[in-house]
Amino acid sequence: MADPWRYSTQGISVALRVTPRGGRDDIDGIETLANGRSVVKVRVRAIADGGEANRAVTELVAKALGVTKASVRILSGTTSRLKQVAVDGDPAKLGAMLRELTALKKD
Template identity: 85%
Template sequence: MDPWRYSAQGISVALRVTPRGGRDGIDGIETLADGRSVVKIRVRAIADGGEANRAVTELLAKALGVPKAHVRLLSGATSRLKQVAVDGDPARLGEALRNITATALTGKKAKD
């Protein structure tokens, strides 16, 4: 099951964030102990004063090709588990996330 949900405005994505992760990157999809799926993201920023949250929204905006203003934190401001909304064409955003997470898992480009 995909860790994102579609809406008329775009998508909402469930994330598991690792601050101070050594690099900024999307590491694929993980299934949590409770069965939920999340997109694993790591950022170099520390979890202090919202720096990691800013880094996450900037990373997602860049990866999905949308303006930073189109990515906003819905919940989990002080947690590793976050819910983020991305405004835009839901089908394009979902396909982009599918390709990004597949590439992260295989280390290769996903086939179109």
């Protein structure tokens, strides 16, 4: 299974599937979609209204990866459950942290 993130010179780009009103803010591991694409499953307590869930997602990713909130931005999917987010920082370190976070929660 391919990692749901790509490396760049500025950091990494991560494919997410977000569940708003998920009961807690957490990263639930990696899922393979019906089209074969891998995504990181994320759930947030916030509702998908007025950007609340997007804000919660960026805060959760920043906290999980130990970067500032300003280092995380949504590239695409602001109104969709499937999102692409960019995280600025050391790509190798960020990738290793994501691998560790998602390995603990395999399906």
